[in-house]
Amino acid sequence: EIVLTQSPGTLSLSPGERATLSCRASPSLGSSYLAWYQQKPGQAPRVLIYGASTRATGIPDRFSGSGSGTDFTLIISRLEPDDYAMYFCQQYGSLPRTFGQGTKVEIK
Amino acid sequence: QVQLQESGPGLVKPSETLSLTCTVSGGSIRSYYWSWIRQSPEKGLEWIGYIFYSGSTNSNPSLKSRVTISIDTSKNQFSLKLTSLTAADSAVYYCAGYSSNWYSWFDPWGQGTLVTVSS
Numbered sequence: 001e002i003v004l005t006q007s008p009g010t011l012s013l014s015p016g017e018r019a020t021l022s023c024r025a026s027p028s029l030g031s032s033y034l035a036w037y038q039q040k041p042g043q044a045p046r047v048l049i050y051g052a053s054t055r056a057t058g059i060p061d062r063f064s065g066s067g068s069g070t071d072f073t074l075i076i077s078r079l080e081p082d083d084y085a086m087y088f089c090q091q092y093g094s095l096p097r098t099f100g101q102g103t104k105v106e107i108k
Numbered sequence: 109q110v111q112l113q114e115s116g117p118g119l120v121k122p123s124e125t126l127s128l129t130c131t132v133s134g135g136s137i138r139s140y141y142w143s144w145i146r147q148s149p150e151k152g153l154e155w156i157g158y159i160f161y162s163g164s165t166n167s168n169p170s171l172k173s174r175v176t177i178s179i180d181t182s183k184n185q186f187s188l189k190l191t192s193l194t195a196a197d198s199a200v201y202y203c204a205g206y207s208s209n210w211y212s213w214f215d216p217w218g219q220g221t222l223v224t225v226s227s
Binding site for chain 1: 143153154166168170202204206211212214215219220
């Protein structure tokens with residue numbers, strides 16, 4: 001099973017600041033089969049990024065993803081009020097599908 | 109666009125079996141792999157298993173002995189049965205799909221249904 005470890009657990013930032021979220025895979029994914037999701041309270045996760053770096057339909061370009069193998073990053077270039085939420089990474093290269101434990105982006 | 113809706117009981121007793129159904133609308137049930145995923149504060153997001161319209165299934169080894177996933181293409185529905193429930197199975201249960209390309213992310217998702225295991 002691939003274990004995904006996200007850091008930090010919580011990120012406290014002001015609107016307009018840059019958010020950098022990390023997701024580390026163990027063992028290596030050996031691919032770019034990694035997605036990032038945003039989840040707000042009471043809602044299902046929604047995909048932001050797939051293939052480690054491809055934005056899903058309708059996702060603003062302030063969201064960007066990068067990485068391969070073991071280290072992946074989600075960057076929100078300039079935080080907007082709507083971006084304060086939980087973020088999860090998920091690998092889809094092998095079974096069982098697994099998720100990271102999440103990073104909460106909160107308003108400072 | 110494809111939409112999913114979970115249905116089932118919100119409260120189940122320990123040792124009993126949970127039965128949930130996901131209804132697919134706005135698209136063909138034959139176009140996706142269909143999964144069940146659950147989320148709890150203790151375990152986070154946990155993939156339970158998937159089914160394809162052909163009936164091919166797979167499930168998380170951590171739950172495999174207790175999980176049955178089935179599909180009814182005539183009703184555009186797929187279902188989850190989870191046996192021998194304990195309090196640790198209390199969670200929000202989501203149904204989700206991913207494209208018929210096996211290497212794909214989860215999209216769409218249902219809104220989720222809260223299941224509490226308690227006597």
